[in-house]
Amino acid sequence: MTWLPENLDLLLRLTGTHLFQSVLPVVLGLLISVPLARMASGSRWLRPVTINGAALLYTIPSLTLFVVLPVILGTRITSITNVIVALTVYVIAILVRSCTDAFESVDPAVLQAATAMGYTRTQRFWAVELPLAVPVMLAGVRTALVANISMVSVGAVIGVQSLGTLFTDGLRRSIAEEILVGVVVTVVLAVLLDQVLRLAGLFLTRWQRPGRVDTRTRLAATGGAA
Amino acid sequence: MNLLSGMWQWLTDPTNWTGTGAIPARMLEHVAYSGVVMLVAVLVAVPLGLLVGHTGRGAGVVIGVSGALRALPTLGLLTLFSLLMGLGLVPPLLALVILAVPPILTATYAGVAEVDPAVKDAAKAQGMTPGQVLGHVEVPLALPVAMGGIRNAALQVIATATVAAYINLGGLGRYLIDGLAVRDYSRMLGSVLLVAVLALAADAVLAALQRAVSSPGIRTSPTEK
Numbered sequence: 001m002t003w004l005p006e007n008l009d010l011l012l013r014l015t016g017t018h019l020f021q022s023v024l025p026v027v028l029g030l031l032i033s034v035p036l037a038r039m040a041s042g043s044r045w046l047r048p049v050t051i052n053g054a055a056l057l058y059t060i061p062s063l064t065l066f067v068v069l070p071v072i073l074g075t076r077i078t079s080i081t082n083v084i085v086a087l088t089v090y091v092i093a094i095l096v097r098s099c100t101d102a103f104e105s106v107d108p109a110v111l112q113a114a115t116a117m118g119y120t121r122t123q124r125f126w127a128v129e130l131p132l133a134v135p136v137m138l139a140g141v142r143t144a145l146v147a148n149i150s151m152v153s154v155g156a157v158i159g160v161q162s163l164g165t166l167f168t169d170g171l172r173r174s175i176a177e178e179i180l181v182g183v184v185v186t187v188v189l190a191v192l193l194d195q196v197l198r199l200a201g202l203f204l205t206r207w208q209r210p211g212r213v214d215t216r217t218r219l220a221a222t223g224g225a226a
Numbered sequence: 227m228n229l230l231s232g233m234w235q236w237l238t239d240p241t242n243w244t245g246t247g248a249i250p251a252r253m254l255e256h257v258a259y260s261g262v263v264m265l266v267a268v269l270v271a272v273p274l275g276l277l278v279g280h281t282g283r284g285a286g287v288v289i290g291v292s293g294a295l296r297a298l299p300t301l302g303l304l305t306l307f308s309l310l311m312g313l314g315l316v317p318p319l320l321a322l323v324i325l326a327v328p329p330i331l332t333a334t335y336a337g338v339a340e341v342d343p344a345v346k347d348a349a350k351a352q353g354m355t356p357g358q359v360l361g362h363v364e365v366p367l368a369l370p371v372a373m374g375g376i377r378n379a380a381l382q383v384i385a386t387a388t389v390a391a392y393i394n395l396g397g398l399g400r401y402l403i404d405g406l407a408v409r410d411y412s413r414m415l416g417s418v419l420l421v422a423v424l425a426l427a428a429d430a431v432l433a434a435l436q437r438a439v440s441s442p443g444i445r446t447s448p449t450e451k
Binding site for chain 1: 229293294296297299300301302303304305306308309310312332381384385386388389393394399402403405406411415417418421422425426429
């Protein structure tokens with residue numbers, strides 16, 4: 001155990017950039033996938049196009065995208081942009097499907113009820129449809145984030161810095177400890193962020209927790225203090 | 227676009243199609259790596275998934291462990307294994323098996339666990355032994371879901387097997403790593419196309435296999451993607 005104490009600064013810096021490279025694509029991918037999925041759900045022609053297209057995107061090896069994107073985007077090969085764009089593509093590949101499923105999981109009767117209560121289409125989307133789609137959507141987001149955290153490290157092969165740098169550097173210098181530290185930190189990062197998302201999901205779908213919400217509504221209904 | 231024409235030139239150059247290290251040889255290596263990996267992964271994950279799904283015991287452990295395995299970076303495992311075990315085929319294949327097991331395991335488990343309990347009770351009421359219930363009822367009903375997991379794993383393995391070239395092995399990744407070293411984009415793009423073709427071909431074969439092994443009773447069910 002000599003590598004770790006001497007390289008804490010490096011580890012911290014690489015963890016930071018690793019985190020950035022795995023989280024930003026999920027945010028970007030979500031912003032693109034949600035409207036796309038909303039349009040695709042229930043559409044006879046757009047749905048198969050997006051679902052099959054997304055499945056096809058996922059067959060492209062990550063290393064390949066990292067290499068090809070600089071040529072298409074005109075960026076330097078070691079630029080972080082390539083990794084961000086490539087991973088955003090993968091996130092879309094995962095999320096278009098799960099977001100489409102999510103919107104289709106919303107009970108049409110609930111939507112009709114909202115319309116009957118006078119919600120406009122926009123209000124209904126933000127207040128009813130989107131919140132109800134969150135649970136299924138979140139499952140996709142969690143899959144995408146965990147996959148990303150593991151995939152970011154592949155960028156190290158072409159020289160983009162991340163925790164993967166510890167793998168390539170460790171192999172070149174024959175330091176098993178360096179690689180092991182990289183693997184462990186990657187897994188810890190994945191587990192931690194997954195839990196953060198799980199908690200965020202609980203927060204976003206508070207009506208699903210039966211006990212608490214029930215009592216509160218019951219109290220409110222009987223005029224008691226919540 | 228001269229990039230695409232460069233790729234086309236590389237792909238159609240006859241010297242790239244003969245001899246050692248030529249496209250057919252690299253494709254064969256790639257298929258061999260992926261095939262061995264998938265065989266081992268299926269042999270490990272399917273029986274385990276069936277067992278857990280059938281007994282219902284250890285489901286939490288299986289889901290937790292496959293979640294953790296999914297988070298393991300394949301490149302990290304690849305470099306670590308090859309450093310600890312030396313060069314050769316075992317380290318990359320082991321790393322790829324670890325990549326392939328979780329999707330197959332969870333899909334097999336989910337397929338068996340999702341079988342309607344009423345159907346299993348009916349089978350038991352007809353006098354089937356637990357082994358018969360598993361073999362004649364649960365396995366056929368779970369097959370479409372399990373095959374979905376196997377197809378998913380195969381796509382990932384074929385795409386990721388390119389990384390094996392990083393530790394001086396063959397396969398289509400060779401073109402990617404060697405091309406990268408000399409900034410030969412035609413070669414890299416060409417290899418990308420070959421990997422995609424391989425992945426799509428493998429998926430088509432597995433889809434045909436899925437149809438062939440599906441029980442006629444569930445062939446019209448919408449579970450198949």
